[in-house]
Amino acid sequence: MRELQLSDWLPTTNKEVKIRGWEELDVILFSGDAYIDHPTFGAAVIGRLLESFGLRVAIVPQPNVHDNLQDFVKLGRPKMFFGVTGGCMDPMVSNYNANKRKRDKDAYTPNGDIGFRPDYATSVYSNILKEKWPDVPVLIGGIEASLRRVTHYDYWSDELKPTILETSKADMLVYGMGEQPLREVVRLMQRGVPFSSLTTINQTAVLLGKEDKIPKNSNWEDIEIVPHEVCLVDKKKFASNFKVIEQESNKLRARRIFQKVGEKTLMINPPYPTMTEEEMDASFDLPYTRLPHPKYNKRGPIPAFEMIKFSINIHRGCFGGCSFCTISAHQGKFIASRSQESILKEVDLVANMPDFKGYLSDIGGPSANMYKMKGKVQSICDKCVAPSCISPVICSNLDTSHKPLTELYQAVDSHPKVKKSFIGSGIRHDMLVPEFNKNADPKELDAYTEEVMTKHVSGRLKVAPEHTSDPVLKLMRKPSFQYFHKFKERFDKINIKKNLKLQLIPYFISNHPACEVEDMANLAAETKDMGFQLEQVQGFTPTPMTVATVIYYSGYHPYTLKKVNTPISQKEKEEQHRFFFWYKDENKAWIKKTLNKLGRQDLLSVLLPEKNERWRKNKPKGDAKHTFDDAVPFNRRKNKAKFKKKKR
Incomplete structure (x- = not known):
């Protein structure tokens, strides 16, 4: 195995760009993860894919959003577009646990250090890029963008958020695995088609303005889901959207989805067929x-x-x-x-x-x-x-x-x-x-x-x-x-x-x-x-x-x-x-109290038999509520049904 050189990785600095002899870049990728050049990591896959099309590609991993934002301008203006991903995990899952507490480790950062990935990273990076380079297209992808492509509930802020295209100000969203749509994006741009006209590519989404015409595609049927503003006030209608979104995402011949977001219109094109x-x-x-x-x-x-x-x-x-x-x-x-x-x-x-x-x-x-x-x-x-x-x-x-x-x-x-x-x-x-x-x-x-x-x-x-x-x-x-x-x-x-x-x-x-x-x-x-x-x-x-x-x-x-x-x-x-930890001393008194309150002494006798020995010796006869046989594990589902019948 030959010894690797710095030029074997995609460049991450101006110095590395110069090593390759490049004067300008076609695409610059921004990622919430550290750069690992491996097929398990999305930014590396997309970078290598774009490189295989003959493009000059660089990557800025975990750009600093707390200083003068130098990371967002250091490589200059790309000829084609910026690509943005929050990383291999939704940044909110990376940064917080199920109790909304800050994690003490980030698995996608050297040494597991925290603080290198902002909350809602895709939107943060994209907004900075649109401010610094307003006329350069920004294409977002990865799991954060993919799963937030329509009105969605955000657990960490406890609110409904609109499509990430609205909050990020990005020009295009690629959902799912990105190889197929990106291949088509590059093919059309290399033929001279402007980025703003790339509105009928499968597995992409765009936010159309009030004056924009709906692009025509005779191969697709259309369906409109409940507008974002209606979702904000009607939870049942918000729920009804998901059936359409899930079914169309998994169809081999899906419909194009539209959703009103204020005066704009979200357009989600059907996915590509499964990769061969x-x-x-x-x-x-x-x-x-x-x-x-x-x-x-x-x-x-x-x-x-x-x-x-x-x-x-x-x-x-x-x-x-x-x-x-x-x-x-x-x-x-x-x-x-x-x-x-x-x-x-x-x-x-x-x-x-x-x-x-x-x-x-x-x-x-x-x-x-x-x-x-x-x-x-x-x-x-x-x-x-x-x-x-x-x-x-x-x-x-x-x-x-x-x-x-x-x-x-x-x-x-x-x-x-x-x-x-x-x-x-x-x-x-x-x-x-x-x-x-x-x-x-x-x-x-x-x-x-x-x-x-x-x-x-x-x-x-x-x-x-x-x-x-x-x-x-x-x-x-x-x-x-x-x-x-x-x-x-x-x-x-x-x-x-x-x-x-x-x-x-x-x-x-x-x-x-x-x-x-x-x-x-x-x-x-x-x-x-x-x-x-x-x-x-x-x-x-x-x-x-x-x-x-x-x-x-x-x-x-x-x-x-x-x-x-x-x-x-x-x-x-x-x-x-x-209840997962019934065997811990600090939970036993609470479990006993809870199960007695529920009338589930049968379960108590299984979980804490030593605490319930007195009841077991003196259990009433002929009462289905207290049926228990030590020797044979019983069907608790049947027992539960008996208890409900007895209560009625």
């Missing part, structure tokens, strides 16, 4: 150094890079459509997979890095086990508007074969320098349960599960059932908890058969819409029954462009427009979260 295998390979095969820029050498490691340094991304997209998740909103519902050849080529690059010790940290994607999965009959997918391919049941048209994935793992492990490859991404355990994945070959599912457990896990397998309450899971677009029980049975069987001694680590969420305190008590008791003392837990954080966030703010489900109860106050959230 050839397009995916081309993006990942660009000449990345795979390393942070040398300017960070003395500032300390970048946590996000250290985590993915020896990992391989094999696909994009997720057809799970979980109500609390933004992956499908940004990357799309349909899976875009790389070829095995491209993946193995990257494995070889990683294996030959000087500090590679033989261990790949992850062979995965947004969900680890969706590689190469797609519809069996494409024409059926063409007409589909369902936000999830696996909820409430797995679509009969979905090919969920895990064979290509099992074969890929085996091909990766055959590399002479790879000692072991791990699966660090989340595995959809429900797709490995034949009772749920009824169209799959059970032997194939077991072969994949056994392959993962025996060769790709180090002590612990992490999965995400998320909850135990069926009503909550239904709203989450997750399967019934009974399928987690089924998966655990198969997991335990393989564990014993192979003498592995692996741990199963489930992830759970508290205070999600539709979740009540009693649901959390059931969750705590049921998981304790199964032998778990939970550690991988989190509180629900409302982020733009999810069903759950729309419900959290409006109180209405966007698909049914029926009311949904949601924990809103800090007290409600903290109380629900406490």
Whole structure:
């Protein structure tokens, strides 16, 4: 492997521009992240893509917004446009936790230091650029821009905000993964088309002025959603918008969306078709150094890079459509997979890095086990508007074969320098349960599960059932908890058969819409029954462009427009979260008081049996409210129904 030179990275300073012999730049990118020249980081992907078109591209990572704003003028005026992204995460998620408290680490900054990324970074950067260079087009993209492209609820300010095109004053927004629309932007500009005329490019959005004419496109149908000003005063109408936005985002033949914002009109063009295998390979095969820029050498490691340094991304997209998740909103519902050849080529690059010790940290994607999965009959997918391919049941048209994935793992492990490859991404355990994945070959599912457990896990397998309450899971677009029980049975069987001694680590969420305190008590008791003392837990954080966030703010489900109860106050959230930690002494008295108040002594006897021994010895006979059998874990859902019947 040759020794890298400074010129191997995209330039970040005037000195580096001069090293390349350039007198001017075509595009200058601004990013809220440190510059890591790796295909996992969006700014690097876009920079390398633009470079592959023959453009002279520079990047200004984490520009200083607190001084004289020199970072925004130091590279001069680009010939074509400025590109702006807040980073790989929404800056508000990077900067604050679920309780709106400032984080003490930023994973995308050297040494994890904070203070290098402003709140609402995309809008901050774009506004500065429009002030400094009013006649230079600004194009925004990345997850912050993508998920804030229409009227959206912002949890951190607790208010509805208009499209980010309004707050940022940017000229164009690219949503989703940016390779396809940017290719067309550059192609047209190189042909002499002015930026202001680029209004009919797929997967872009623009804000039209009062006097602007609606661009014509005979290939598209149009639909108008509720105006921003109406959303501000009518939560139910705001909620109704989301169904249109989500369905059109996931259609293969989508409509163009319009929304009034004051006297302006937001126009969101339909997305591009899912990237082909050839397009995916081309993006990942660009000449990345795979390393942070040398300017960070003395500032300390970048946590996000250290985590993915020896990992391989094999696909994009997720057809799970979980109500609390933004992956499908940004990357799309349909899976875009790389070829095995491209993946193995990257494995070889990683294996030959000087500090590679033989261990790949992850062979995965947004969900680890969706590689190469797609519809069996494409024409059926063409007409589909369902936000999830696996909820409430797995679509009969979905090919969920895990064979290509099992074969890929085996091909990766055959590399002479790879000692072991791990699966660090989340595995959809429900797709490995034949009772749920009824169209799959059970032997194939077991072969994949056994392959993962025996060769790709180090002590612990992490999965995400998320909850135990069926009503909550239904709203989450997750399967019934009974399928987690089924998966655990198969997991335990393989564990014993192979003498592995692996741990199963489930992830759970508290205070999600539709979740009540009693649901959390059931969750705590049921998981304790199964032998778990939970550690991988989190509180629900409302982020733009999810069903759950729309419900959290409006109180209405966007698909049914029926009311949904949601924990809103800090007290409600903290109380629900406490049930995760029933085993902590500081929670026991509160749990006892709460469950006695709810009349759920059955749950109390499971969670704190030593505290409830007196009641158990003297429990009344013949009262369904006090039915408990120590020897056999009972079905709490049936018990709950009995209690309600008794109360009535």
